[in-house]
Amino acid sequence: MEAIDPNHISSISSIVRRAILDCLATNQPSPTSASEPQQIFASPEAAALKQEMVRAGRKLWERQYVDGNGGNISVRISPRYVLCTPTLCSKGDLCVEDISLVDLDNDQICGDRPQTSEILLHLEIYKAVPSARAVIHCHPPYATAHAVAGVVPQGNLVPEQEVFIGPVALAPYETPGTRAFAQTVLPYVKDHNTILLANHGIVCWADTVTHAEWYVEVVDTYCKTVMIASQLAPRLNEIPPDKIADLLAIKKKLGLPDPRLPIGDAMDAVDIPAHPPAESSQAASNAKRPANYEVDQLVRRVTSEVLVFLQQTQ
Numbered sequence: 001m002e003a004i005d006p007n008h009i010s011s012i013s014s015i016v017r018r019a020i021l022d023c024l025a026t027n028q029p030s031p032t033s034a035s036e037p038q039q040i041f042a043s044p045e046a047a048a049l050k051q052e053m054v055r056a057g058r059k060l061w062e063r064q065y066v067d068g069n070g071g072n073i074s075v076r077i078s079p080r081y082v083l084c085t086p087t088l089c090s091k092g093d094l095c096v097e098d099i100s101l102v103d104l105d106n107d108q109i110c111g112d113r114p115q116t117s118e119i120l121l122h123l124e125i126y127k128a129v130p131s132a133r134a135v136i137h138c139h140p141p142y143a144t145a146h147a148v149a150g151v152v153p154q155g156n157l158v159p160e161q162e163v164f165i166g167p168v169a170l171a172p173y174e175t176p177g178t179r180a181f182a183q184t185v186l187p188y189v190k191d192h193n194t195i196l197l198a199n200h201g202i203v204c205w206a207d208t209v210t211h212a213e214w215y216v217e218v219v220d221t222y223c224k225t226v227m228i229a230s231q232l233a234p235r236l237n238e239i240p241p242d243k244i245a246d247l248l249a250i251k252k253k254l255g256l257p258d259p260r261l262p263i264g265d266a267m268d269a270v271d272i273p274a275h276p277p278a279e280s281s282q283a284a285s286n287a288k289r290p291a292n293y294e295v296d297q298l299v300r301r302v303t304s305e306v307l308v309f310l311q312q313t314q
């Protein structure tokens with residue numbers, strides 16, 4: 001079986017998107033995505049997301065960002081449902097069969113293994129930030145060292161950090177697994193995609209699991225770099241303000257959150273999904289044009305089904 005050229009995947013995705021948007025524009029009935037949790041859990045889209053979670057878990061473990069059964073990964077597959085890793089599982093050993101489905105009320109709907117005890121933290125983030133599609137919590141040593149010391153790393157030192165993460169927030173300590181712990185991030189989570197958790201670790205959110213894992217790598221490498229640089233010189237050279245403005249302009253185009261950007265700027269800049277409709281208003285919203293969130297979901301699902309078909313016929 002030959003691998004499909006990534007350029008072809010992008011082309012297929014564009015064609016699917018155009019077809020769906022044309023369909024919506026002419027009020028033709030559009031294909032409907034699965035709505036029952038069991039259907040969602042068994043869908044090709046869920047299969048692809050579970051594979052992505054397994055890959056991210058392996059990377060986290062190989063980079064020593066998760067210790068023992070530490071760390072957890074989740075992805076929001078629909079406005080109400082979230083795929084998540086199980087409790088008591090090394091992310092280096094994670095399999096697609098280990099992943100379960102929970103709703104936003106923290107009820108496990110599907111999956112054989114009990115959900116992670118930290119899912120409350122993930123759910124609070126999904127409820128507070130509609131554009132958050134994936135959340136990773138873990139214990140990377142350099143970022144966790146800052147969280148233990150209560151030290152927020154100095155900013156404006158490395159372009160990648162400024163563009164993808166920016167100022168890092170520090171949430172106060174609470175007992176892991178509790179609702180109080182989950183809610184410690186709420187004051188910060190709209191303006192920051194990466195938060196240090198005092199005496200514990202970090203949490204990152206992004207549009208995909210892969211990108212959330214990238215942010216973990218970026219922030220831990222940044223914390224390590226700042227620690228080493230601080231041993232070389234008592235005062236670190238910051239990037240000049242006008243050059244930081246250039247980086248913020250890039251960040252705005254990428255649609256990433258930053259407390260230095262005016263409220264709403266980052267989210268308006270790109271095709272960030274609209275606020276997922278609340279379950280109670282689902283019927284009302286069905287009568288209108290679907291939100292970008294639903295179109296994105298449909299594009300991913302149809303594209304993955306096309307890819308499975310192509311792979312089977314090659």
Ligand SMILES: [Zn+2]
Pocket residue numbers: 070071137138139176200201
């Ligand atoms: Zn933890």
